[in-house]
Structures are given as structure tokens and as C-alpha cells.
Amino acid sequence: MNRRRFLKVTGGTLALGVGAPAVSRAQSMELKIGYMPHPIHENSIKWMKVWAAEHKVTLTLVPTSYEVYVEKMTANLTSRGGQYDVIWHNDDWGQLWGRYLEPVDDVAAIKKMNRFLYEPPFVWEGKDTGVAFVETIGTFFYRTDLLKESEFPKTWDDFVKTSQRLQKDGKVKWGFAGGMKYPHGWFTFFWSIWANGGDLMMPLHERRNEELAKAGWKAAIDSPEAVQAVEFWWDNIKTHKIAPPGQPGYSRDDANAIFMAGDSAITMADTTLYGKFNDPKQSKVAGKISVASFPMGPRAKFKSIAWRDAWAWAIPIHVDPARKRAAKDLLNWINLNKEAQVDLWKATGGFPPNEDVQKELIKTDAVFRKFRAATVESEKIIHGAYYFARWPEFFATGIDHLVQAVTGPRDGIKATLAEGSKKMSEIAARA
Amino acid sequence: MLALILPALAILIAFQIVPILIGANASFRRWSLFDPQKTFVGLENYARILGDPIFYRIVLPNTFLFMFASVTAGLLAGLGLALLLNRRFHGERIARTAVLLPLMVPPVVAAIMVTWMFNDQFGVVNAVLAVLGIEPVPWLVSRWTSLGIVILTDVWLWTPWFTILILAALQTLPPEPHEAARIDGAGAWQLFRNITLPLLRPVLMVCITIRLIDAFRVFDIVWTITKGGPARSTEVFSIYAYKQAFVYLNFDLGSAASLIGAGIIMVVGGVLYKALSYAVEVSR
Amino acid sequence: MFFGLTITAATLLLVFPVAWMVLTALRPASGVFYVHRGTEFTLANFAEALAKPEMKEAFFNSAFIATFATIFSLAVTITSGYMLSRFQSRASRLWFGLIYLFRCIPYISWVIPLYLLTQWLGILDTYLGLLLPHIAIHICFFSWIMKGFFDGISPEAEYAAYIDGCSRWGAFFRIALPMATPGIVALGILSWLSTWNEFLFALILTGSRTSMLTVRMAQFVHETGIEWHLMSATAVMAIGPALIVTLFAQEYVVKGLKV
Numbered sequence: 001m002n003r004r005r006f007l008k009v010t011g012g013t014l015a016l017g018v019g020a021p022a023v024s025r026a027q028s029m030e031l032k033i034g035y036m037p038h039p040i041h042e043n044s045i046k047w048m049k050v051w052a053a054e055h056k057v058t059l060t061l062v063p064t065s066y067e068v069y070v071e072k073m074t075a076n077l078t079s080r081g082g083q084y085d086v087i088w089h090n091d092d093w094g095q096l097w098g099r100y101l102e103p104v105d106d107v108a109a110i111k112k113m114n115r116f117l118y119e120p121p122f123v124w125e126g127k128d129t130g131v132a133f134v135e136t137i138g139t140f141f142y143r144t145d146l147l148k149e150s151e152f153p154k155t156w157d158d159f160v161k162t163s164q165r166l167q168k169d170g171k172v173k174w175g176f177a178g179g180m181k182y183p184h185g186w187f188t189f190f191w192s193i194w195a196n197g198g199d200l201m202m203p204l205h206e207r208r209n210e211e212l213a214k215a216g217w218k219a220a221i222d223s224p225e226a227v228q229a230v231e232f233w234w235d236n237i238k239t240h241k242i243a244p245p246g247q248p249g250y251s252r253d254d255a256n257a258i259f260m261a262g263d264s265a266i267t268m269a270d271t272t273l274y275g276k277f278n279d280p281k282q283s284k285v286a287g288k289i290s291v292a293s294f295p296m297g298p299r300a301k302f303k304s305i306a307w308r309d310a311w312a313w314a315i316p317i318h319v320d321p322a323r324k325r326a327a328k329d330l331l332n333w334i335n336l337n338k339e340a341q342v343d344l345w346k347a348t349g350g351f352p353p354n355e356d357v358q359k360e361l362i363k364t365d366a367v368f369r370k371f372r373a374a375t376v377e378s379e380k381i382i383h384g385a386y387y388f389a390r391w392p393e394f395f396a397t398g399i400d401h402l403v404q405a406v407t408g409p410r411d412g413i414k415a416t417l418a419e420g421s422k423k424m425s426e427i428a429a430r431a
Numbered sequence: 432m433l434a435l436i437l438p439a440l441a442i443l444i445a446f447q448i449v450p451i452l453i454g455a456n457a458s459f460r461r462w463s464l465f466d467p468q469k470t471f472v473g474l475e476n477y478a479r480i481l482g483d484p485i486f487y488r489i490v491l492p493n494t495f496l497f498m499f500a501s502v503t504a505g506l507l508a509g510l511g512l513a514l515l516l517n518r519r520f521h522g523e524r525i526a527r528t529a530v531l532l533p534l535m536v537p538p539v540v541a542a543i544m545v546t547w548m549f550n551d552q553f554g555v556v557n558a559v560l561a562v563l564g565i566e567p568v569p570w571l572v573s574r575w576t577s578l579g580i581v582i583l584t585d586v587w588l589w590t591p592w593f594t595i596l597i598l599a600a601l602q603t604l605p606p607e608p609h610e611a612a613r614i615d616g617a618g619a620w621q622l623f624r625n626i627t628l629p630l631l632r633p634v635l636m637v638c639i640t641i642r643l644i645d646a647f648r649v650f651d652i653v654w655t656i657t658k659g660g661p662a663r664s665t666e667v668f669s670i671y672a673y674k675q676a677f678v679y680l681n682f683d684l685g686s687a688a689s690l691i692g693a694g695i696i697m698v699v700g701g702v703l704y705k706a707l708s709y710a711v712e713v714s715r
Numbered sequence: 716m717f718f719g720l721t722i723t724a725a726t727l728l729l730v731f732p733v734a735w736m737v738l739t740a741l742r743p744a745s746g747v748f749y750v751h752r753g754t755e756f757t758l759a760n761f762a763e764a765l766a767k768p769e770m771k772e773a774f775f776n777s778a779f780i781a782t783f784a785t786i787f788s789l790a791v792t793i794t795s796g797y798m799l800s801r802f803q804s805r806a807s808r809l810w811f812g813l814i815y816l817f818r819c820i821p822y823i824s825w826v827i828p829l830y831l832l833t834q835w836l837g838i839l840d841t842y843l844g845l846l847l848p849h850i851a852i853h854i855c856f857f858s859w860i861m862k863g864f865f866d867g868i869s870p871e872a873e874y875a876a877y878i879d880g881c882s883r884w885g886a887f888f889r890i891a892l893p894m895a896t897p898g899i900v901a902l903g904i905l906s907w908l909s910t911w912n913e914f915l916f917a918l919i920l921t922g923s924r925t926s927m928l929t930v931r932m933a934q935f936v937h938e939t940g941i942e943w944h945l946m947s948a949t950a951v952m953a954i955g956p957a958l959i960v961t962l963f964a965q966e967y968v969v970k971g972l973k974v
Contacts, residue, residue: 037934061768062923065933071677072830072919079831083922096680177552181571182658246551248661249571253940257748258552270939282744282944389463393679404662407572450829508725515722517969527965528958529726532733534905535957537912537929540950543941544736553749555735587732592905596860599901599968603867603894630867634898637863641856651914 029326030058034073034084037063040272040311040348041088044133047340051333057326070096077101080318086327089130089314091121095209095387098124102315107131107328109335113353117310120208121387130312131331134272134344135351137308137375138186138384140295141259141277142266145288146171152292156196156232159266159295163242166265175242177264179252180233180406185399186384187252187268192232194305194382196297198225200398201428204301207383212428219424221398222417225299230405230413232297237406248407260285271371274349291374306375307384310353351376393427458686476687485663486671486688491695493578494668498646501585506639508586509593514623516594517601527598531591538588542655545584546571574664577657581665584652593638600634601627640703647696668692733954740951744944760948767934767945769926777917777928778956780845781910785903787846788853793899795854796861797887801870830919840922848916857902864898865891900967907960911953928953 033048035041045061052059062084064072070093076083077100089097104110105128110118113132122130142152146166153159163175178187190200199205202218220226236243244250244258252269256276259267260283269277271291280286293304315327334340338360341352345361345368352358361368385391401420405413458476460469480486516527533541548554549570557567570576608626617625650669653659659666659674666674672692676685739750740760746753764770829848830839838844872894873886881889892899917927932953935946 036938038937038939060923063934065918065930065936066938068677068918070680074680075830079834081834173552182660244552244569245567246569246572249551249569249577249657253943254550254552256940257550260745261553261749261752263552272939276940280745284745390679393681396674396678400660400662403660407661450832453831512725515718515725520718520722524962524965526722526726527969528962529730531904531908531961531965532730532954534908535912535954535961536733536736536950537914537932537953539914539929540736540932540946541732543943543946544732544739547739547748547943548732548735550748553752555751558751587729591729595901595904595965595968596898599897600864600867602897602969603864605869633866634860634863637859641859 028056028058029323030060031085031323031327031330032060032062032083034062034064034076034087036066036069036088038066039275040134040344040350043344043347043350044313044334047334047337047343048330050340051330055326055329057330073097077316082318084316085319085323086313086315086331089122089312091117091136091309091311091383091387092385092391095121095124095389095391097314098129100317101129102317102319102324103127103129104131104315104328104331107332107335109332109354112335112356113310114308114355116308116381116383117353121309121383121385122312130314131335132310132312132353133331133334134311134348135308135353135376136311136384137271137306137351138191138268139271139306139371139375140266140268140292141273141289142292143172143262143285143288144290146265149290149292153295156295156297160236160240160242163265164240167242172265173263174244174258175264176236176266176268177244177247177250177255177258178268179250179255180248180403181251182396182399182403184250184252184255185395185402187255188233188247189229189399189402190384191268191294192229192297193221193226194307195294195300196225196229196232197299197301198223198229199382200395200424201386205380205382207386209388212386212388217425217428219394219398219421219428221401221424222414222421225297227414227417228299229297230402230417231410233406234410234413238410248403271351271375272349274371275347291371293374293378302378302380304378305380305382306378308376308381309384388428390427390430394424397424397427454686455690457682458690460683462683462686463680472683476683477691480684480688480691485666489663490666490668490671493665494647494649497578497582497585497649497667498643500582501589501646501649502639502642504582504586505589505593505642506635508590510597510635512590512594513597513601516598530594533588534591538651539655541588542584542652545580545652546656549580571657572661574661577661577665581649581653581656584656585646585649588652589642593642596634596638597631600631604630636703636706640700643703644696644700647692647699736947737951740944740947742944747944747947760944761952764945764948764952767931769923770931770949773926773928773931774953774956776842776925777911777953780842780849780927781907784846784849784853784910785906788850788857788906789899789903791850792854792857792861792902793892793895794887795858796863797865797891799858799862800865801873833920839920840924842925844920845916845925845927848920849910849913852916853906853910857906860902861895861898864895868894897968900964904961904964904968907964908957911957 031052033045035045045059048059051057069088073084073087074096075081077097089101101124103124107128110128110131117132117135118128122128122132140152147162151162153162159176166172166175179185180188193199197204199220201212201215202220202223203211203215206212206215233243237245237247246254255264255267256269256273258264260277262284274289274291277283277289278286293306296302296304313331315324319327335354338354338357341354341357342361344350344352345365349371351371352361358368358372362372386394388394398420401416401423405416405420408416459471459473461472462469512530516523516530520526536544549556551557551567551569551571554570556570560567568576570580604627608630609622612622612626648669649667650673653665653667653670654673657665659670668688669692672685672688675681675688735750739747741756741758742750742753743755743757743759746755833839833844833848836844838847868891870891872890876886876890877883912929914929914933917930918933921927921930928949932946932949935942935949
């Protein structure tokens with residue numbers, strides 16, 4: 001191939017690359033939806049499409065993988081990229097994006113939702129910054145063929161004894177298996193700290209940043225409640241042997257796989273896993289599961305406790321007014337439409353945020369009743385995360401020290417957690 | 432001569448140098464991805480990272496251990512395989528293609544596969560051990576077994592890379608020196624050591640240098656298998672920088688960490704470059 | 716005998732994880748974790764994965780990008796490598812140093828600026844926006860290796876051609892290039908495969924219009940878990956095109972194979 005022909009081929013193909021793919025300008029209004037490919041989002045989008053068809057709006061779907069969602073979305077928001085009109089807004093990132101999001105107080109559907117979901121994650125400078133589209137709640141799942149509803153352990157002692165009994169009788173290999181590895185600390189460490197009267201920072205259960213700052217950003221994983229919780233896990237793995245030795249290395253996938261294969265009697269996961277656990281195509285324990293509330297620890301300050309958070313759709317502040325209006329109409333509609341709300345629950349196991357619909361479901365759907373009883377009807381409801389800028393680094397450091405403590409010697413737990421607490425406070429206090 | 436460099440240089444500048452300079456700029460400022468104040472703070476970010484005990488006591492040693500273990504094992508395996516494949520035999524096409532299979536799987540998918548294979552409950556590795564009567568091992572709970580698994584995965588992924596390049600190099604070698612030596616009665620090992628190896632040196636040195644630099648920057652497989660855990664004990668350099676930039680959203684610290692790492696590998700690589708030049712001289 | 720055994724053992728070791736993945740993909744969704752416990756086989760995972768949005772486009776796009784990135788990179792770097800090897804000038808040493816320098820800096824520190832730059836140039840989420848960065852990466856990597864190959868080819872045949880009145884270009888095309896064919900083909904294979912499997916650029920620089928296979932595979936990773944039955948099925952299907960390219964090209968690596 002001589003030089004001239006080479007250049008021709010190069011030039012030709014480069015031109016092809018520049019030209020393709022052709023972008024057609026939408027004639028009707030277009031709304032670009034940035035989301036994570038996930039059954040819940042896809043359910044919400046399914047209903048968005050219904051609205052869009054009725055209102056002659058074109059929806060352009062832009063899925064983004066969870067691993068880079070925050071970075072990509074943040075880069076887009078801070079650079080006024082204009083790639084999205086509606087984006088998924090997780091409660092975890094509440095304060096990261098506040099200033100870049102359009103206030104949505106004028107979306108009427110929000111008034112139908114429980115205010116707890118919004119304060120403080122989706123509030124920035126007094127205005128709401130997102131419209132919730134599902135409640136995310138963690139719950140215990142257990143095998144109904146191994147335990148009757150009344151037999152599900154209510155205390156940590158029960159938890160150990162029940163597990164040991166089931167294992168001894170050869171009914172199941174492990175009493176419990178849950179996610180422990182970063183970032184899945186909720187399914188072991190965090191639920192147990194909360195169920196034992198502890199928290200990640202003091203004052204207890206406080207999530208408002210001003211109050212946390214006043215208290216000096218005091219991390220609390222070295223409190224007696226938290227230390228006891230970690231000792232609980234150390235014993236579960238090494239002394240009582242009711243949890244697999246590999247658990248400190250388990251992501252939620254590992255733990256879910258063990259539960260779905262029938263090798264563990266109890267696990268802890270989001271309510272939305274119900275669909276998967278109960279799907280005979282994916283799970284060998286389909287049809288044999290139910291939900292229950294947290295077994296409470298010896299230092300528990302309440303009879304029962306649960307966390308209650310939400311995922312929201314948000315609108316970047318730089319979107320043009322016409323599209324903002326359309327987006328708000330859309331978000332309002334999917335949350336007021338009863339069919340959409342019920343479908344969300346039935347299809348995904350996520351609680352529909354519209355409380356009127358929830359009241360109806362309580363009357364008509366026995367499974368929903370059980371889910372509500374196990375979770376949001378607990379005596380104490382808390383947020384499962386904090387909403388200050390350094391939260392990601394804060395909780396990562398926390399989990400690191402928790403894992404270190406549980407994989408080290410038992411008498412080193414207190415010291416490791418004290419070191420962790422100190423680091424976490426420094427991180428949270430950094431401006 | 433300029434015509435040869437120019438197009439490549441232009442692409443390089445636009446798509447690597449400019450972004451790198453932006454990143455470098457960030458490393459001298461206070462720059463969080465969500466609140467880009469951009470106040471100039473000089474070398475504060477660098478001091479913070481160099482002074483972080485996790486960085487110099489865990490991250491750097493892990494990274495160097497990984498580098499040298501993975502590249503040595505990959506090189507030896509690749510060299511051995513290439514020598515074995517450098518002849519006609521039945522099923523040679525299948526063998527040569529099969530040996531390249533690890534390159535056809537995205538590293539992340541391979542890493543996920545490995546994670547499940549080494550799960551202590553449902554992994555095939557422990558299942559095989561059980562058949563052999565050995566207790567199941569919780570592979571991903573401790574630092575050294577986790578690092579071992581990560582290194583093993585890397586060797587698996589990169590041995591074919593070494594193999595095919597060395598095989599091609601073996602094919603490119605002039606046959607005369609070999610023939611002459613064989614006529615003189617040299618044995619297989621002598622042939623290899625005194626003729627083949629010196630002639631292979633330019634390609635070997637390039638391969639080793641590239642792999643060492645890439646191994647220093649390993650990210651995907653470590654992130655997938657351990658995420659740097661348990662408790663940051665298998666954290667390597669790229670994970671450290673990534674966590675700063677993309678998990679904690681400290682773009683400033685992340686950039687500084689990347690540049691520190693680049694500095695380190697440049698020094699290490701500089702030494703290797705000298706060795707490479709020497710090796711090329713010798714082979715001429 | 717020893718040869719046969721070693722070759723078989725080595726091949727099996729390298730193939731085993733892939734074979735295990737194929738087995739996993741053939742299991743029903745409920746059996747993708749305790750793979751060795753299962754006994755059922757099904758093709759449902761493949762069908763379900765292929766039905767996912769943009770999956771078929773992704774196969775095409777990834778193949779397109781891999782092929783053209785390979786062609787262009789080879790074109791540029793064969794000449795760069797030759798120059799680096801034959802001309803020990805200051806320019807070539809500077810070029811060499813520059814390539815080396817920027818290879819040292821990890822992707823993550825410049826991937827967001829690259830995203831912003833591509834957006835600013837208006838080529839975000841286009842074929843060009845993906846081709847150019849890939850070519851830039853390959854240039855760094857291939858020039859070195861090509862240099863290594865050319866270093867191993869004695870320049871005597873080229874000198875002989877000069878004496879006979881051949882131009883520099885002519886000597887390059889007619890003498891050095893053919894001798895370096897195994898190396899070029901090997902690099903071509905590696906380039907194609909690495910672009911086919913590349914994740915980071917595909918992730919950051921594409922959106923809805925240029926789906927890439929690795930990104931489509933990543934969609935099976937959710938916050939609440941990995942749809943491993945679909946991911947493994949997709950990965951197994953992705954081996955297909957890669958296998959075809961490799962089977963075809965590896966012949967040329969050993970084209971001049973002598974007994």
C-alpha cells in the first residue's frame with residue numbers, strides 16, 4: 001500500500017467517524033433522563049414513558065453504570081454540560097449536588113410523601129431538591145420453612161441460639177450471612193450498631209449538619225454500644241460459628257447468593273431484594289421467605305428500629321425553563337398516578353412514596369402489610385446515612401476499621417475502633 | 432522525519448497531555464469535585480499524601496510487591512510458552528489460540544469470575560479442596576491470600592500478552608546464528624542462553640518495562656476483587672488515588688497522588704530505561 | 716512427550732477460568748453461583764442478554780472502534796517505531812521520552828479532564844471521540860514495542876538497499892516492514908483485543924449514541940447486586956468476535972515458521 005492510498009483510506013475513515021452516527025434533532029420536546037440501569041429506575045421510566053406518550057414528549061434514556069455515576073454526573077453538573085434534564089439523585093449525595101439542582105417545592109406530589117424522607121438529604125437552603133420515586137429500606141429476610149414468624153429472634157441472644165439450633169439440626173449450613181465488605185457495611189455492622197443503641201456519630205440519630213458541627217463532629221464507633229456490636233460479629237464468626245468465616249470479605253452479592261442457594265437461614269438486605277429472593281428463576285428459596293425487624297441488642301434504647309430513605313429524581317438547575325416545567329409535570333404525575341405507584345411495589349418491592357397509596361395497600365396487600373410492620377412501623381425510624389460533604393470518606397474509613405477489628409484479635413477491637421473514631425472525626429471536621 | 436512524528440504528536444497532545452496538565456493544575460489547588468474553590472495551596476496536597484502512613488507503609492509496598500511478582504511470573508510463563516509454541520505440532524492452531532483466551536475476556540469480568548471462584552462457600556476452588564479433604568479457606572479475608580489471588584489473576588491475564596509478543600520476536604530472529612551454532616554442536620540450553628536470549632533482549636526489555644509500568648498502575652482487578660480491602664490492606668497505588676478523586680471526591684488529592692505515583696514510576700522506569708539502552712547496545 | 720504434557724497443562728490452566736465462565740453462563744440464573752452444584756443447562760441467559768437495549772449495537776460499535784483504532788494506530792506507530800529504532804537523533808529520543816513520560820501517568824488522573832475536553836470539542840459520544848483517545852493510548856504503547864522489533868532486525872539489508880539506490884521510504888516498505896510482519900500482526904491482535912475489552916474510555920466518553928460492549932456488560936452491575944447470569948452470558952458471547960479475529964490473525968504471527 002503506497003502513501004497516497006494510505007492517506008486516502010485514513011482521511012476517508014476519519015470523515016466517516018466524524019459523520020457517524022447521525023444525530024437527528026428532535027422535533028417535539030425532548031427530556032434526557034440520566035439513570036442507573038436498575039429494576040426500580042426502569043420501572044419508574046416505564047411510567048415516564050406513559051406520561052411522555054400522552055404529552056407528546058420524547059424521552060432520551062441515558063443509562064450510566066453505578067461505579068461512575070457520581071463522578072460523571074458531578075462533572076456534568078459542575079460543567080453545565082446539559083447532557084441531562086432529569087437525573088437520579090441518591091440520598092447519599094444529598095449535599096454534594098444541592099447547589100446545582102432546581103428547587104422542586106412546586107411539585108404537588110411531594111406533599112403526599114412522608115416528610116422524613118426529605119429532611120435533610122433532599123433539602124438545600126430550605127428548598128426541596130429532588131422528588132422521591134421510591135423508598136429504600138433495609139429489612140431482615142428469613143426462611144419460613146425453617147422458622148415460624150414467632151420464632152424469628154427478637155434479641156441478639158435469640159439470634160445466636162436460634163442459628164445454632166438450626167445448624168445443629170442440620171437444617172441449614174449457616175444461621176446468617178450478610179454483606180460486610182466495603183461499601184456494604186449496612187447489612188452487618190451498621191444495622192447492629194443501630195439496633196444496639198449506638199450510631200456512627202453523636203448526638204444519637206442526629207443528621208442535621210449544624211447540630212453535628214456544634215457537637216464537634218464526634219464519631220462514635222468506639223462507643224460501648226458499637227464495640228459490643230463488633231464483638232457480636234466477632235463471636236458470630238469465630239466463637240458461635242453462625243456466620244461464614246469468609247463474611248468479612250463478602251459483598252452483598254456473596255451474601256445474597258448464599259441465602260438464595262438455601263445455605264443461610266437469615267439475611268439482611270433492601271426490601272427491593274424481595275423480588276429477586278422470591279423469583280424461582282433466580283432463587284432456590286423462592287416462596288419460602290418472609291421479612292422481620294431487626295433483632296435488638298442488649299443496649300438497645302428502643303423496642304424496634306429501622307432506616308427509611310429515598311431515591312429521587314432531580315432536575316439540574318441549568319436546564320431551560322420549558323423543559324424544567326415539563327420535567328416537574330412528569331415527576332408530579334408518576335407520583336400521583338395510583339397505578340404507577342402500586343406497580344412499583346408489585347414489580348420491585350420498593351415502597352411507593354405516595355402515602356395515600358400506601359394506606360390502601362395496607363388494606364389490600366398482606367405482603368405489604370408485613371413489610372411495613374417489619375420496617376417503617378418500628379418504634380424508631382432513622383436515616384441510614386449522613387449528609388455532609390465528607391460522608392463518603394467518613395463511612396469508608398469507618399467500615400475499614402470495623403473490618404479490621406472483626407478480622408483481628410478480639411481484645412484489639414476497642415483500640416482499633418478508637419483509632420477509627422478519631423480518624424473519622426478528623427475527616428468529618430475537615431472543611 | 433517530522434512528518435512521521437507530527438500526527439502522532441498532535442493526537443498525543445490533545446488527548447493525553449492537555450488532560451494531564453489540567454489534572455496537574457488541580458493538584459496544586461483546593462479542588463473538590465463538588466465544590467471547586469480552586470484556591471492555590473502549593474504543595475500542601477503532596478505533603479498530605481506523602482505523610483499518610485497508609486500510603487508509604489501499605490500502598491507502596493503492596494504496589495511494588497505486586498509489580499515484581501506479577502511481571503516476573505508472567506515473563507517466565509510467557510517465555511516458556513512462546514518457546515514451546517515456536518515449532519510445528521499437531522493442534523498448534525488450537526494451542527496458539529487457546530493460549531490467547533485470557534486476552535479475550537475483559538479484565539473486570541475475569542476478576543468477578545475469580546472472586547466467585549474463590550468465595551469460601553460456593554467457589555470452585557474450595558469445592559476442589561473439599562474433594563481433596565482440605566478445609567475451606569476464607570481467601571478474601573486476609574491480606575496475603577487476597578494479594579496472592581490478585582497477583583494470580585494478573586499473571587493469568589498477562590501471560591498470553593508476553594507469549595504472543597515473544598513468539599513474534601522469536602519468529603523475527605535471523606536463523607543464521609542458530610544454524611551456525613547448531614552446526615558447531617551447541618546444545619538446546621546453550622543455544623537458548625547464548626544466541627536466542629541476547630537476540631530477544633530488545634523485545635524482552637521493552638515488554639518488561641511496559642508491563643512493570645502497567646503493573647504499577649493496576650486498578651481494575653484489585654478494585655473488583657478486594658476494593659483495596661480487607662480494611663485497605665491490599666490497597667495499591669491506583670486504588671489510593673482513585674478513592675481520593677472519585678470516592679471522596681477530592682480531585683486535588685487524587686491528582687496529587689497520581690502525579691506522585693507518576694514521579695515514582697518515572698524514577699524506577701528511568702533506571703530500567705538505562706538497562707534497556709545497555710541491552711540494545713549489547714545485542715548490536 | 717514432555718512437550719505434549721506441558722503444552723496441554725499450560726493450555727488447560729489458561730483456559731479453565733474461561734471454560735468455567737462458559738459453564739456458568741449455561742446455568743439457569745438460580746445456579747450461577749454454586750455452579751458446581753447445578754445440573755441444569757439453559758440458553759436463556761444468552762437470549763435475555765441479547766434482548767437488552769443497545770446490546771446488538773454494542774457488538775457492532777465495539778468491533779468498529781477496535782478495528783479502526785487498530786488500523787490507525789498501527790499505521791502511525793509502525794513508522795514511529797521504525798524511526799525510533801533507526802534514527803538515534805535527539806528528536807527521536809525526545810519523542811521516546813515523551814511517550815514514556817505520559818505512559819507513567821495513570822488514566823484516572825486525566826480521565827475527567829478528557830471528558831470535559833471531548834465535551835467541549837463536541838465529539839463526546841461519537842465514534843471520533845472514542846477513536847482518538849484509543850489511538851493516543853496505542854501510540855504510547857506500540858511505538859515502543861515496534862522499536863523493539865525493529866531493533867532486533869539487523870539494518871544490513873536496508874543498507875544494502877540504499878547502496879542499490881533505494882530511498883529511505885522504499886527500504887522501509889520493501890525490506891524492514893515485511894521482516895517485522897510477525898511483530899506487526901502480534902501488535903494488531905493485542906491492539907484489537909485490548910480495545911474490544913477496554914472499559915474506562917468507553918465508560919466515560921460514551922452516552923446513548925455509541926454503546927460499547929464493555930459498558931453494556933457493566934450495566935449488569937447494580938447497586939443492589941450483579942446480574943451475573945447476564946454478565947457471564949454477554950462475556951461469553953463477546954469472546955466470539957475476539958476468537959474469530961485471533962484465529963485468523965495468529966496464522967500470520969508464525970507465517971514464516973520453519974521446522
